Amino acid sequence: LTIEGELRQGLDNDEFEPFFQPIVDLDTGEIAGFEALARWRKPDRGLIPPIEFIGVAEQTGLIREIDAVVLASAWKSLASAQEAVAGKKGRSTKPLFLSINIAAENFVDMQLVANVRKLLGTAGFDPSLLKLEITESGLINSPEIAYRVLTELRSLGVSIALDDFGTGYSSLSYLHRFPIDSLKIDRTFVNALASSDRSRAIVRTIVGLGQSMSLKVIAEGIEEESTADMLREMGLQYGQGYHYSMPVGRASMQQMLLGGG
Numbered sequence: 001l002t003i004e005g006e007l008r009q010g011l012d013n014d015e016f017e018p019f020f021q022p023i024v025d026l027d028t029g030e031i032a033g034f035e036a037l038a039r040w041r042k043p044d045r046g047l048i049p050p051i052e053f054i055g056v057a058e059q060t061g062l063i064r065e066i067d068a069v070v071l072a073s074a075w076k077s078l079a080s081a082q083e084a085v086a087g088k089k090g091r092s093t094k095p096l097f098l099s100i101n102i103a104a105e106n107f108v109d110m111q112l113v114a115n116v117r118k119l120l121g122t123a124g125f126d127p128s129l130l131k132l133e134i135t136e137s138g139l140i141n142s143p144e145i146a147y148r149v150l151t152e153l154r155s156l157g158v159s160i161a162l163d164d165f166g167t168g169y170s171s172l173s174y175l176h177r178f179p180i181d182s183l184k185i186d187r188t189f190v191n192a193l194a195s196s197d198r199s200r201a202i203v204r205t206i207v208g209l210g211q212s213m214s215l216k217v218i219a220e221g222i223e224e225e226s227t228a229d230m231l232r233e234m235g236l237q238y239g240q241g242y243h244y245s246m247p248v249g250r251a252s253m254q255q256m257l258l259g260g261g
């Protein structure tokens with residue numbers, strides 16, 4: 001079987017699932033949401049990370065189906081985990097958001113909009129709790145259609161995050177042209193905070209940009225408490241990274257919620 005054939009078979013056998021990495025409110029230290037990251041649970045090989053299959057999935061167009069499956073599964077898992085935790089705690093807890101990566105290939109027609117609309121219709125979950133992470137590459141090839149897709153998604157109440165912010169070649173132009181709610185500061189800037197004046201200047205600038213445009217700003221790749229402290233002092237709202245947790249499976253995600261306030 002070719003890799004494409006294996007991906008096809010994996011989809012038919014329901015082998016794609018989300019892992020979850022917490023996104024933390026830097027002021028309170030509480031979990032505000034999760035980023036869902038795809039994994040391929042392949043019977044003969046175990047758990048395969050995205051780096052090994054996202055590229056081929058993009059080239060073959062199968063990423064569209066994978067993104068749809070992972071989105072629906074993550075949304076359901078997060079809802080049922082929160083329900084279970086509320087049941088065990090005997091009270092409802094603050095609703096958490098779900099942030100999920102959506103590949104460029106989804107921005108060429110309205111299928112994604114249809115998928116999201118269907119999802120919002122079936123699961124009782126507030127649309128504003130869904131955040132779709134896109135990269136600039138998703139907007140480059142057919143900007144008119146991408147604009148329509150994003151505008152439709154926004155009208156459903158879903159929010160849009162620009163992922164890996166600062167690493168593209170014209171981030172500001174995309175911010176200017178597209179309806180974007182949040183910025184995810186790329187981890188290369190976050191990792192270098194302690195050692196580089198330039199990184200600090202860049203992060204400060206992104207925070208200021210976020211404030212003046214009313215965008216939420218999220219720092220990726222926080223690996224140390226000292227980095228979290230610096231980010232908090234700079235006015236960052238949200239952070240994620242190995243300092244808090246690696247991406248984990250559904251059961252561990254629920255356990256994490258049970259452990260917290």
Ligand code: G
Pocket residue numbers: 036037038039049050051054063066067070101102103247
């Ligand atoms: O989990 P990991 O750090 O290995 O993820 C690597 C990359 O794969 C990330 O850059 C992420 O954007 C991408 N990725 C992870 N899950 C998905 C997914 O469900 N859909 C798409 N399109 N990309 C994903």
Ligand code: G
Pocket residue numbers: 021037101163164187220221222223240241242243247
């Ligand atoms: O492209 P995107 O920003 O979605 O990439 C998310 C990727 O970053 C995932 O593969 C995830 O496993 C990885 N990641 C998450 N937290 C950290 C971290 O603290 N350090 C590093 N190096 N990678 C991280």
Ligand code: MN
Pocket residue numbers: 035101133163
């Ligand atoms: Mn991401």
Ligand code: NA
Pocket residue numbers: 101133163164
């Ligand atoms: Na991403």
